[in-house]
Amino acid sequence: MNDRAYALFEERQRDRGIDLGKVKDKLKALKIETPSWGYGDSGTRFKVFKQTGIPRNPFEKFEDAAQVHKLTGLCPSVAIHIPWDKVEDYDKLKQHAAELGLSIGAVNPNLFQEDEYIFGSVCNSDPAVRRKATDHLLECVDIAKTVGSEALSLWFADGTNYPGQADIRKRKGWMQEALTEMYNAMTPNMRMLIEYKFFEPAFYHTDLADWGMAFNMANKLGPQAEVLVDTGHHAQGTNVEHIVAYLLDEQKLGGFHFNSRKYADDDLIVGAHNPYELFLIFYQILDASLDADAGVRKTADNIAYMIDQSHAIEPKIPAMIRSVLNVHTQYAKALLVNHEEVREAQSKQDVLGAEQAVREAYEQDVAPLLLALREEAGLPADPMKAYLQSGYGESILSRGKGGASW
Amino acid sequence: MNDRAYALFEERQRDRGIDLGKVKDKLKALKIETPSWGYGDSGTRFKVFKQTGIPRNPFEKFEDAAQVHKLTGLCPSVAIHIPWDKVEDYDKLKQHAAELGLSIGAVNPNLFQEDEYIFGSVCNSDPAVRRKATDHLLECVDIAKTVGSEALSLWFADGTNYPGQADIRKRKGWMQEALTEMYNAMTPNMRMLIEYKFFEPAFYHTDLADWGMAFNMANKLGPQAEVLVDTGHHAQGTNVEHIVAYLLDEQKLGGFHFNSRKYADDDLIVGAHNPYELFLIFYQILDASLDADAGVRKTADNIAYMIDQSHAIEPKIPAMIRSVLNVHTQYAKALLVNHEEVREAQSKQDVLGAEQAVREAYEQDVAPLLLALREEAGLPADPMKAYLQSGYGESILSRGKGGASW
């Protein structure tokens, strides 16, 4: 049936003025990084429900990640979190990854799980704690060098819970000091991706609370520093795709932590809630990549797409497959926007026409296209089904309960 | 200095038409229940920073709670959480409390920390899990009988994370079944306080998501079921005092879980953020208690004021003292509202006059009044200072780290 479906799809897109060859090239180039910690136990403050079969160490996390890549063909790299993924021999981890067909992606320092960080890490008023935190940042640069990673992905839990608790302006300066030191330690091929967050775990002020603070910091540091957008880290109502377009225009969009949310930083499977938003983010990126301006194009083509979710009740590997496929789907739909049509309607201030031209792409069913692509690449038609039938899920049960968690 | 300050305060309130005698009577009758779990370690999903000196068992929790009561005179009862406070011999716990000058307050079932509850407790589609959950509710009724508690305080983490995950309407029915069974097991002197929550730990739908769902449940169950308002469990912008007034009018306001928030269910020290809201809640309660209608008065005089906070970075006992004093302060201010003046302005549709009449009370500095009351009662002038100087904080350090937590 898919042959007919694909033929019809092709015909329809041709009629819509879409060059499917280019669409497929773009889709083949799509890479989505999965996070090592996405394979471990996680949950809420109320309870982490431990699952059976959770990887017990970084090596096993890469094995699980390899399953996702094997079945989807989309996830050749895996982000690591230090010290969760601390190993004695990083070369060995790198080689293990390579044998699984993977590379090590962004290195994520962890500055929120040691007792010293109760009042902050790089923003702590205690210089010894700031030193420790900065040293950890430098350690992560070293690890990145060792494992061949070009991205350092920074999220800070730093903030306060009460008015007056700390000096907001001093903390701002301290963070800049620490990041400057880290920035100077990076090699020229490295990028520092600076994440911001509206709130949690800090409930009064968060030192990097929004894109503006991350952007300003990146501007001060230099061209190798960019902003990381976590799709769940905004106030309710925030137009995330606007921020994306803005950062693209400023050539400061470094990448994404993908997940979905309905309330706060819910960290659910990306695209599960309000999938249209994910589509619109890609629409902005693809629109920017069309523009003649070389600088903008460079940024739009160099965005790190990374999953960052906290699966509280889902089986880990299937949840990750679902996340990856959701991104795949929305990206494919965004590629079906006829930008000329949109722009012409925009130039005529035709509100309904322009809106419809964008929305029409979203309404397309891209299943025949994605299926065709998977067939071409020798991938299973239905990665989720293939996983469930593969026996892998059962094979890892022998790991027992109590694997890696955070 | 306070003698002069109090004299001036008295004069001023007399001029404002306030009967200070009545105010003091009301203040002397104020009781605020503290929660046993408020003395244990807690935190966010990212980290629980363990403190030294945390109570290791329910008995020690009561000892800490006794300090708060000793210094403030406001907290004669302590809420317990089962199984966190499960003991072999509840009589012994009750007696221990009595020796410390305390009684056991609301009994709180815990239906979110066992593996079976990953997909819900009383709303779980698995009848065996629902049975287990309902049995726990019945067990808590029994415990309440044993310890002489008259309040059962129910919060359910039940909900889902994704559209389609579960049958919302069936779950509604299952909850009603379980609560009906529990309701029927209660003795006539008991009250069931039903709490609702906007979100967390469920991120798509929460089975009791707002006051309307809790209220409707309480209505179906009968007169011994009432609504519990947790001040942090609402959508941003929600007018909590409106809900309070509404429930008072319906004679269904059972009590409060007090805490403050800026973002979600931040569970911070009550009154630390937007203290005016706490004042306005009390204003509504006191206004309702004035009305001739006996039913309304009954409810307004029978509200359970309970602290429910999750101190992530604060020392526990001082944080609890601060919470209690904040409630004391805002309640005292609310008692200074001249209701006749407000009502007269209201009847004239004098917007600014009515608003000012309420606000004026909030602007009063009640420190001289509260100090005078403490002196009369033989309590320390500054409970916080008294605690810090008492040596109690140091004495419990021998408990070490790793006490009770959730």
Place this chain on the structure above:
Amino acid sequence: MNDRAYALFEERQRDRGIDLGKVKDKLKALKIETPSWGYGDSGTRFKVFKQTGIPRNPFEKFEDAAQVHKLTGLCPSVAIHIPWDKVEDYDKLKQHAAELGLSIGAVNPNLFQEDEYIFGSVCNSDPAVRRKATDHLLECVDIAKTVGSEALSLWFADGTNYPGQADIRKRKGWMQEALTEMYNAMTPNMRMLIEYKFFEPAFYHTDLADWGMAFNMANKLGPQAEVLVDTGHHAQGTNVEHIVAYLLDEQKLGGFHFNSRKYADDDLIVGAHNPYELFLIFYQILDASLDADAGVRKTADNIAYMIDQSHAIEPKIPAMIRSVLNVHTQYAKALLVNHEEVREAQSKQDVLGAEQAVREAYEQDVAPLLLALREEAGLPADPMKAYLQSGYGESILSRGKGGASW
């Protein structure tokens, strides 16, 4: 091309276990009411941009509405707002509607645009104003009798802007008095649809602020009173489909005012923002309609679907066509949910399976189906295009500027 597309669609749905015959029956039965005021000028507090060609009276509004029905076949009735649609001879209006193939739908009293209502209408502390407001409600019942309408749709702007401004509990009682009087005047075939709203134009408290208050009022009034859900009248994050499911279960869901929003009560074209939410609302309705319980089925089959938008920058008739088609599309998608599959996954607590079973329907492209239905019904393949080519838009320009507005 659509023949092949439809054949493929049919094949696919058959494979998915969907009975397309039933789907088509349901789609043919769908009726969406458009509002007379949706054809007039509207805007924001900052500016109403007057358009040329706006209807100058209720008769012309019906003429415009007839265009939408003629082209979509979905909108046989039109809601009216009194006094905006006040005419000397309602029989004449009814007959005019009938000649256009339309009937008069819900009658909406207007209680917010006269000077007396500055401090509220049925909740005003001035009994004369309450009397005037109640009389207007009774007048609307009479109009409904005259025009043969069976629905009275009530929205109250009543509320306050400041703490203390008014007596919340008294206002609650006054509203109940007014609605009781109105309820008693209704004929047995009439329904009172009670709308709630989170905020605006009142910015401190709104007398009917949420579904719970509307529901409780409807319960007190009786079986002919039901709740009206305006999709834009909730706090950010509110799970609207949960409320829908809840009201269905209580047999108190009366109908909808459809629109979309990103921030507050933005009143934009329905389905333009977060279209998945609209789909999920229909999923809940259709799921409830499957259940054996006769009562639930009755309510689910008797829901008033009404558009209520405030087009600030869009041309009116095309915007309405777009709204109607969006509802059509999402309803069609929801009809493609395989409920058995969902329920089986739910019963196995298969989170990902259940979510996917619902989501899969949303991902279907229903264009071939809707096109086939339109062909069967002799409607234009593309109603929007047909409208733009019809010349109607040009023909009404002679009305000039300055038509009906609010």
Place this chain on the structure above:
Amino acid sequence: MNDRAYALFEERQRDRGIDLGKVKDKLKALKIETPSWGYGDSGTRFKVFKQTGIPRNPFEKFEDAAQVHKLTGLCPSVAIHIPWDKVEDYDKLKQHAAELGLSIGAVNPNLFQEDEYIFGSVCNSDPAVRRKATDHLLECVDIAKTVGSEALSLWFADGTNYPGQADIRKRKGWMQEALTEMYNAMTPNMRMLIEYKFFEPAFYHTDLADWGMAFNMANKLGPQAEVLVDTGHHAQGTNVEHIVAYLLDEQKLGGFHFNSRKYADDDLIVGAHNPYELFLIFYQILDASLDADAGVRKTADNIAYMIDQSHAIEPKIPAMIRSVLNVHTQYAKALLVNHEEVREAQSKQDVLGAEQAVREAYEQDVAPLLLALREEAGLPADPMKAYLQSGYGESILSRGKGGASW
């Protein structure tokens, strides 16, 4: 009584380590600008309730504003909005102001009330509209020169309602072009204050949606461009005082539009909702002004405090008096913070101590202080009462209904 009250207040503050002399100096230097449009009719999109006695022209607006200054001594300047306050002879207006003891404050261009601006002003894709808008900006610079104003206060309603409606990145560039042209036309003593807004009247994207976008624009323009914070223009939960502290540190805080809100941009009397937030804003400003760094001090001492409210139901002049007094009160409280105590607690990471040190100032009743200051200045003890007794309100009734509005 106030003599004793003030003596006690003085004693208490001395004990707290506060230098009342400095506090009084700061208070005497406080200036709050009122807006000409705050004296006219305003309302919501649902209704503008017209009041009797509203000024009919800019001259009468200044007369009303003069009342507020006469009674409070705090409001020597009045912001104007063009073309609402367009007059043939600006010299005459300036002289009229001077005779009333007033000067003309910030000049506010209006770019949202002409038909051409339906799709935006400086961001409109039509170059002719952008030209018109830019010309209006230049006209306002000229007016500022004429009336001796040094501040141009810019708010843009520009934005879109639907995804795809317009090219976000191009609009960003167009705004920059227009503001650059305006910036270059300013004289060296002028400041451009750039306002941002979360949403409304645009409901999908607003071109200057948050402080980050305004800040980045100001940075690009140069040192005479700064950010204007409207306290009602943020997403729910946003920590406004954090933004204030951040901008102070960047020396880019230009000023405020003061009002209060509970939901969206409610534009209510400042300090009426969550007054603690207003206090905390001043705390951050005063804290920054203490620091040795000359640059920061310069900004903190040069902030434009402006009221911007839309009184929908309140009498205009009394509402303005109330707003001004609320600012006065919270500013006075913030001056009572003992910064040394706060900083010492902060340096010890004493969360509760630092919070309490800030909060303690807020709990002071500053009425005796403000009364003493008014007496010293020969102002009425109670400006509101003085106004109500002055007869001015009655005298303006002869203006009739239908005065200036927007």
